[in-house]
Amino acid sequence: VKRGPGNRVLRYTPALSTAEAERRRLERELREAVEGSGLSLHYQPQFQLPSRQLTGYEALVRWNNPRLGPVSPASFIPIAEETGVIVELGYWVLREACRQAAAWKFAGRCLSMAVNVSVRQFEQPDFVERVVQALHGVGLPGSQLVLELTESLVLHDKDLANRHIMALRAHGIRIAIDDFGTGYSSLSLLRQLPFEQLKIDRSFIQDFAGETQAISFQEARVVMEGVTAIARGLGLHVTAEGVETEEQLQLLSDLGCDKVQGFLLGRPVPAAEAEVWLPEIGG
Numbered sequence: 437v438k439r440g441p442g443n444r445v446l447r448y449t450p451a452l453s454t455a456e457a458e459r460r461r462l463e464r465e466l467r468e469a470v471e472g473s474g475l476s477l478h479y480q481p482q483f484q485l486p487s488r489q490l491t492g493y494e495a496l497v498r499w500n501n502p503r504l505g506p507v508s509p510a511s512f513i514p515i516a517e518e519t520g521v522i523v524e525l526g527y528w529v530l531r532e533a534c535r536q537a538a539a540w541k542f543a544g545r546c547l548s549m550a551v552n553v554s555v556r557q558f559e560q561p562d563f564v565e566r567v568v569q570a571l572h573g574v575g576l577p578g579s580q581l582v583l584e585l586t587e588s589l590v591l592h593d594k595d596l597a598n599r600h601i602m603a604l605r606a607h608g609i610r611i612a613i614d615d616f617g618t619g620y621s622s623l624s625l626l627r628q629l630p631f632e633q634l635k636i637d638r639s640f641i642q643d644f645a646g647e648t649q650a651i652s653f654q655e656a657r658v659v660m661e662g663v664t665a666i667a668r669g670l671g672l673h674v675t676a677e678g679v680e681t682e683e684q685l686q687l688l689s690d691l692g693c694d695k696v697q698g699f700l701l702g703r704p705v706p707a708a709e710a711e712v713w714l715p716e717i718g719g
C-alpha cells in the first residue's frame with residue numbers, strides 16, 4: 437500500500453502496475469538467462485597507438501530475450517544492478533571471457549581480455565578468490581586480464597577496494613577505471629585507489645567532432661590534453677573509447693593516448709567474427 441500526502445492511501449494506476457509487472461518479469465527472465473544459457477558475449481578489439489596493433493578485446497554481455505529479442509545492456513544492466521543479479525551475471529561474463537581468452541592463447545594469440553565489473557560484485561568479500569578461480573579454471577595468467585570498474589558508481593568501502601586492488605595486482609591482474617570523467621569524484625578516486633589504467637568516456641571523445649554542442653572543439657581538446665597529462669604524470673595507461681572518426685584517432689594519437697577502441701576500428705562482435713583482427717600465426 438502506497439501513501440500520498442496527508443497519509444491518504446493511493447491506488448496504483450493500471451499503467452504503473454503494468455510497468456512494475458513487466459519489470460519483475462524481466463528480472464525473472466534475466467535470472468533464468470544467467471542460470472541457463474541465455475547470455476552471450478561480444479568482443480570489441482582494442483588497438484595500441486601509434487602502431488594500431490591489436491592488443492586485446494573488451495567483453496560485452498548480450499542478452500537475447502526469447503520473448504522480446506535482443507535487449508540492450510543499457511536497459512538490463514541497471515535492472516541487474518538493482519536486484520543484485522549483477523553479481524552472478526558478472527561471474528558468468530568473467531568465466532566465459534577467460535575461457536575465450538584461454539582458447540585464443542592456446543591457439544598462439546596472447547592478448548588482453550577486459551571484463552566489466554560492477555561495484556556491487558567488486559565489493560563481495562570473496563571477489564578476489566572467485567576471480568583467481570576463474571583464471572585457474574581455464575589456465576589463463578592474471579597478466580592477460582583487465583578488470584574495468586565504472587567510476588560513476590560509488591565505492592562504499594575504500595579500504596576494502598584498496599585491499600582487493602592490491603590483491604588482484606599481486607596476481608598480475610590490471611585494474612582500469614571505466615567511463616573516466618563521468619562520475620563526481622574522478623580526481624579524488626585517482627588519489628585514493630591504486631588503479632593502473634583509465635578509460636576516458638566516449639562523451640569526451642565525441643566532443644572533438646562537434647557532435648555535442650556543450651563545448652567548442654578547442655575546449656574539448658584542452659580537456660583531453662589535461663586528462664592525458666594527469667594520467668601520464670600519475671603513470672597511468674590511457675585508453676580512449678568510442679572512437680568513430682579518423683580525425684578523433686589522429687588527435688588521440690597526438691595527445692599520446694596509449695590505446696583506442698571504437699566503431700572506426702571495430703564494433704563488438706561474436707568471438708568467431710572477432711578473430712578477423714587476430715594476427716596470423718606463423719606456422
Ligand code: C2E
Nearest residue numbers: 496497509510513529552553554678679680698699700704
Ligand atoms: P562500456 O563499458 O562503456 O562499454 C562500451 C559501450 O560503448 C558498449 O556498449 C559498446 O558497444 C559501445 N561502443 C563501443 N565503441 C563505440 C563507438 O565507437 N561509438 C559508440 N556510439 N558506442 C561504442 P554496450 O555493449 O551496449 O554496453 C553498454 C554498457 O553496459 C557498458 O558500457 C557497460 O557499462 C555495461 N556492460 C556491458 N557488458 C557488461 C558486463 O559484462 N558487466 C557489466 N557490469 N556491465 C556491462
Ligand code: CA
Nearest residue numbers: 494552584614
Ligand atoms: Ca567497459
Ligand code: CA
Nearest residue numbers: 614615635677
Ligand atoms: Ca567505458
Ligand code: CA
Nearest residue numbers: 615637638677
Ligand atoms: Ca562509457
